[in-house]
Amino acid sequence: MRRAGNAASHELNGDHRTTLAMLKVSWQLGLWFHRTFADPAYRSSPFIPPLAPIDESEELRGELDDWRRR
Numbered sequence: 001m002r003r004a005g006n007a008a009s010h011e012l013n014g015d016h017r018t019t020l021a022m023l024k025v026s027w028q029l030g031l032w033f034h035r036t037f038a039d040p041a042y043r044s045s046p047f048i049p050p051l052a053p054i055d056e057s058e059e060l061r062g063e064l065d066d067w068r069r070r
Contacts, residue, residue: 001025020049 001022008014027047035042 016053024049 004014004018004022008019024047031042031044
């Protein structure tokens with residue numbers, strides 16, 4: 001997880017799939033920590049992934065085309 005985070009931060013390397021996987025692992029570790037050190041009977045709702053990132057490139061291409069025509 002550390003290596004994937006460092007690659008994403010410092011080398012601008014990574015993808016949505018890796019990020020989502022690391023987020024889920026972090027969530028699972030948080031649950032484990034809470035159950036181990038606070039409340040062994042704690043039951044969490046299922047992992048709900050965030051919405052997929054918006055692809056703004058199509059909108060930007062349209063704006064660039066408009067500017068070029070002008």
